[in-house]
Amino acid sequence: MSAQPNELATYSAQFERYANALTAAERAPRSVQFSRFLASGFPDKHQEDWRYSDLSRLAEQNYEPDVTTAEVSPIALLPDADALVYINSHLQDAPSTSRWHSDTCELPPPTTGVDALNAAFASGGLRLRLDRGTRLDKPLQVLFVSRADLQASMSHQRHLIELGDQAEATVLLDFSGDGSERLATHFFDVRLGRGARLRLYRIQNEKAGGTLMTRIDAKLSRDAKFEAVTIDLGGGFIRHDLDIALAESGAETTVAGLYAQAKHSHIDNHVRVVHAAAHCTSRMNYRGLVDEKTKAVFNGKVVVQPGAQKTDSEQRIANLLLSRKAEVNAKPDLEIYADDVKCAHGATVGQLDEVALAYLRSRGIAKDTARAMLLRAFALEILDRIEWPALRARIESALHLPSELTVDFEA
Amino acid sequence: MLEINNLHARVEEKEILKGLNLSIKPGEVHAIMGPNGSGKSTLSNVIAGREGYEVTEGSVLFDGKNLLDLEPEIRACEGIFLGFQYPVEIPGVSNMTLLKAAINARRKHQGETEIAPNDFLAWVRDRAKLVKIDPKMLSRGVNEGFSGGEKKRNEILQMLVLQPRLMILDETDSGLDIDALKIVADGINALRGPTRATVLVTHYQRLLDYVQPDYVHVLARGRIVKSGGPELAKELEEKGYGWLEAA
Structure with missing residues (x-):
């Protein structure tokens, strides 16, 4: 779990460059954090919370500060x-x-x-x-x-x-x-x-x-x-x-x-x-x-x-x-x-509910459209929580979902 | 309109239809009766193109086209409608959304533009009245929380909205009280006309008191074993199916 000596070397080099530009007072708390990072390394699959999201591949990367x-x-x-x-x-x-x-x-x-x-x-x-x-x-x-x-x-x-x-x-x-x-x-x-x-x-x-x-x-x-x-x-x-x-x-x-x-x-x-x-x-x-x-x-x-x-x-x-x-x-x-x-x-x-899919198709609705309608129905409970119409519209369009028809017979 | 020749069909390796022949012309109403397990629902489902049914022999022609080559949605767009025995509930897809998607799919298939929103609303509202469905229910999910009778009336509503040319109603009458049965029958009769044909798949004579068939067929062991006029239904009501199954 803890990092091997030469692992994370690129991060150490980046940190040194970064810390040199700081005042001594700024540097101290940052160094404490960085030492902790070096000691623990990136979590890998042996940690329960990271079991399916192993980050050990990041140890070898060389990321520059963003510019x-x-x-x-x-x-x-x-x-x-x-x-x-x-x-x-x-x-x-x-x-x-x-x-x-x-x-x-x-x-x-x-x-x-x-x-x-x-x-x-x-x-x-x-x-x-x-x-x-x-x-x-x-x-x-x-x-x-x-x-x-x-x-x-x-x-x-x-x-x-x-x-x-x-x-x-x-x-x-x-x-x-x-x-x-x-x-x-x-x-x-x-x-x-x-x-x-x-x-x-x-x-x-x-x-x-x-x-x-x-x-x-x-x-x-x-x-x-x-x-x-x-x-x-x-x-x-x-x-x-x-x-x-x-x-x-x-x-x-x-x-x-x-x-x-x-x-x-x-x-x-x-x-x-x-x-x-x-x-x-x-x-x-x-x-x-x-x-x-x-x-x-x-x-x-x-x-x-x-x-x-x-x-x-x-x-x-x-x-x-x-x-x-x-x-x-x-x-x-x-x-x-x-x-x-x-x-x-x-x-x-x-x-996907095959019976529901068959039902929609039996009414003339193409398979892809019927599928999209059912996906939308599945996502609806969550989409309904978005109480910001412009945001909801953006998300629905990103999901490529067909729009739901709302009608008012009284109107 | 519909020509079925020597149709053999299987469900999960079990042969259900064993050489069925049936010819239906525009304007006709055919009733298909028979005991449980005789293949009535299989016949409906094979015509509508539901998955899980394998045709091993024979042909089904609709307006001269080989129906068995077409996807179920294309069959629907060509004018075939199957009223289900057990309509499914689809929470999250409203009845109105289904109806509009279905109408527009059909229009697209026929090279027409989408229906105008106001025309659509008026078209659906008038038909909902016929089957006594409160339009408010149509904003709910498809059949969501509907009673058995409401589900069947909703099938008839879809049929009235879509105006199919061949209507197949699979035990639509089962489980209905007399009022609901009359509403369903009125819906079927409202669509009766010289260009349309109807197939009533039923176990009982009851529906036929309200929708007069031109022909009655008895399906047993995967074949039509007897055909006749409306009087055959009454005979079956008195004698049961035993005398035909034994024959």
Whole structure:
């Protein structure tokens, strides 16, 4: 598990160059993180959480720091939203309309693996801090565009979303890439004050070739509400960690996700909800459409800590395997250390309903269209959670789903 | 319109149809009756082109075309409609979406443009009234949460909307109360005309009190063993099928 002497040498060389440009005060905490990274190395398949997403291949890579600052177009900015646009890790002033950016970031206590690598090199990024009782009047779209550099490059960013008591915001984390040989890691520190409400969308549309890893750590105070919708459309090697701590009573979270992958992709979602206080509610609902030569990993875990009585938790995972060459590893997991709780969980892996397909065809609908209609029906539960019409339309069109007909006979 | 010659068909290695002949002309209504397991549903499914049925011998011509060469959706676009014995529920695909996709598939097949939204709504609303389906139910998933009778009426609604030329109704009457049976029969009769033909596959005489057939056939052991007029159905009602199966 720990790195051999000459492994990670390229990372050491990059770090030395990077650290030399820092002041001594800046350098010290970074060095601590980097030493931790060297000691742990990249996680491999012997670590349970990385069993299906072995990163040891990254040890041999030589990623330069990213330098791209070029404007790119067209950029998929959604209407009626403020925007922050990053190309690789660089803020683009022109298309950005939001002021919620910071060049610097806070570092976490020493950690290991990818988190330590991120902390050692990280630059700033989104820094959204809302005072008590304030509300973001428009949704905030944060675009992370991954573009080819002169050489294979890496970017590491740390972000903060901190909502004061009763504050409210809608944020879209919008990842896209051109499939160039890059490594990008993002850490999001999310803190919700009492009664605060955050609606977070995380959309990923990377292309085969890129490596993207995100971690969102959310901590909810009393009566806070965190609603997350995550959609993975693209390919590449993707790992998402979403950790939600329901720290005080009355906190509530709903997480809904869809992974519908492009060919030759690897998408690993780890979602963990910790009920640390009594009277908290969590809902987890993930659906996967897994097609040819792709691998999907979903690990959903709910932990009910001692004293977290009256916990109400439910996790559901459903997968449709669309090809014999697809692979899915879905695992719901439940750890309960309290006795007065309501917890339900279930996971399914199935195939397209042939009877329904035959029925649609018997009405004259071509096989491909009928299939697309059924895929849409499967994804609908998750798509319905997107309460942002322009975003939903964009995702449906990216999924190549036929539009659903809504009619009003009274009109 | 439909010419079936010496049709042999298997389901999972088991031969069900063993040399069936049937000729149907435009304007005619044929009833196909017979005991359970005689091959009635197999016949319907082979005509509609459902997967899992293997034709080993014989031919089925529709307007002179070899039907067995066509995908099920093409058969539907050519004007064949099968009303299912057990209509499937499809949550997430609304009835309206199904109807519109089906109409437009047919129009595309015939080289026509898509139907205008207002024309579509009016067309469906008028037909929903005929089968007493509340249009609000049509925003729900296909047959989702429908009662048995509602599912059968929904099959008839689809048929009325799509205006097929050959209607095959596979035990559409089974499990219906008398009111629902009348609605189903009214729907079938509404489409009766000189250019259309109907095949009623049924176990009971009951439906035939409301939809008068021109011909009645008895299917037993994979073949038509007796054909006659409407009076044959009444005879079967009195005597059962035993006397024919033994013959």
